Amino acid sequence: MNPAPQSQPDLTSFGYGFVGVLIFSLTLPATRIALSGFDPVFVGLGRAIVAAGLSLILLVITRQTIPAAKFFPNFAIVAGGVVIGFPLLSAIAMKDAAASHGAVITGLMPLSTALCGVWRAGERPSLGFWVFAGLGSALVIGFALLTGGGSMRMADLALIGAVAAAGLGYAEGAVLSRTFGSWQVICWSLILATPVLLPIVLQHLPSNFAAVPVNAVLAFLYVSIFSMFLGFFAWYRGLALGGIARIGQIQLIQPFLTILASAVLLGEHLTIETVGFAAAVIVCVVLGKRTQIKAA
Numbered sequence: 001m002n003p004a005p006q007s008q009p010d011l012t013s014f015g016y017g018f019v020g021v022l023i024f025s026l027t028l029p030a031t032r033i034a035l036s037g038f039d040p041v042f043v044g045l046g047r048a049i050v051a052a053g054l055s056l057i058l059l060v061i062t063r064q065t066i067p068a069a070k071f072f073p074n075f076a077i078v079a080g081g082v083v084i085g086f087p088l089l090s091a092i093a094m095k096d097a098a099a100s101h102g103a104v105i106t107g108l109m110p111l112s113t114a115l116c117g118v119w120r121a122g123e124r125p126s127l128g129f130w131v132f133a134g135l136g137s138a139l140v141i142g143f144a145l146l147t148g149g150g151s152m153r154m155a156d157l158a159l160i161g162a163v164a165a166a167g168l169g170y171a172e173g174a175v176l177s178r179t180f181g182s183w184q185v186i187c188w189s190l191i192l193a194t195p196v197l198l199p200i201v202l203q204h205l206p207s208n209f210a211a212v213p214v215n216a217v218l219a220f221l222y223v224s225i226f227s228m229f230l231g232f233f234a235w236y237r238g239l240a241l242g243g244i245a246r247i248g249q250i251q252l253i254q255p256f257l258t259i260l261a262s263a264v265l266l267g268e269h270l271t272i273e274t275v276g277f278a279a280a281v282i283v284c285v286v287l288g289k290r291t292q293i294k295a296a
Contacts, residue, residue: 013242017250020235025257027227028099028106029265030219031091037216042204043223044091045197048083050224052194055187067180067188074176078185079193081169087228089162097155100268103258105159107140107281110251112167117244119171125245129288133245136252136284143255143277170248173232174239182237186229249288252281 034043067075093102111133114125125133144156176185206212238247256278262268 013238013247014250015238016234017238017242017247020231020233020238021250021254022257023226023231023234025103025254026261026265027223028090028094028102028258029261030222030227032094032099032266033219034216034223035091035095037212038206038220039204040091040095041088042201042206043220044088045084046201046204047087047220047224047228048190048193048197049201050221051186051228052190054225054229055190058183059187059191064184064187071176071179072192074172075185075189075192077172078169078176078189081165081167081172082186082232083169083189083193083228084197085165086162086169087223089158089165093155093158093162095155097153097159098268099262099266100259100270100274101144102155102159103255103262104140104144105156105255106163106166106258107143107252107255108137108160108163109166109170109254110248111137112163113170113248113251114167114245116167116171117174117248129245132284132288133249136249136281136288139277139281139284140252140255143273146273167248170235170239171244173236174244177236177240182235182240183233185236186232190228246288249285252285252288253278256281 031043038046090102090106114129114133118125173185173189180188238250241247256274259268259270259274259278263270
């Protein structure tokens with residue numbers, strides 16, 4: 001069994017967390033590009049089938065032991081959150097919303113992850129942590145409303161659902177990572193979800209793959225190999241080592257990395273307001289990670 005999270009995690013846990021966030025920050029722009037050639041259900045769920053194939057190869061090569069049946073419900077929670085919930089809902093949202101707009105909604109993920117960490121892992125963040133987490137999340141919500149004209153659309157609601165699903169999947173995966181290891185958790189979760197997802201994905205296959213733009217194929221491969229597979233290797237490792245609530249705060253930077261990627265990859269506009277909110281949120285991350293968080 002892997003050790004419980006440290007009370008004062010070192011730079012290693014933050015390093016793993018940052019790598020995971022960096023990989024995940026390209027998910028929304030890549031999803032939007034993939035939607036130029038595939039439908040949302042195929043993009044949202046098809047990525048899991050590709051990642052499950054890679055998982056099977058890795059599990060067989062490394063001769064991993066199948067987890068005991070008593071852990072299957074826990075893996076099902078992970079699968080429901082990060083294999084099905086977030087990918088599908090975010091793909092549906094990206095059909096109608098800009099990636100940069102979606103990025104600010106996903107800024108709520110640190111708070112979602114922390115709340116689920118309290119529920120699933122028994123972590124006890126201090127009042128100071130909640131103050132900075134709440135302030136950072138309020139900044140993100142304010143930015144979303146500012147850029148959205150003061151209202152939320154159906155795409156925003158889908159993204160909020162995606163955030164809730166991801167928070168639960170992140171927290172549960174971090175707990176399992178202490179027992180099974182970081183990459184094993186996402187691999188077994190993908191394998192568990194495959195029998196349910198495969199028939200759905202097959203129904204949404206493109207009628208003519210040859211007509212799909214190359215950039216859409218490359219973007220789909222990114223969300224399949226990196227967002228759905230390799231990113232979790234680093235992310236769950238960081239959460240398991242440093243604590244769900246504390247390392248989850250790194251996600252506050254993710255919206256602004258995504259906005260920058262959206263500007264580069266999609267030509268979406270980068271504003272002064274974005275830079276200002278990014279700076280303020282990063283301050284919240286720095287201050288939040290200095291507060292005390294007690295493990296269960």
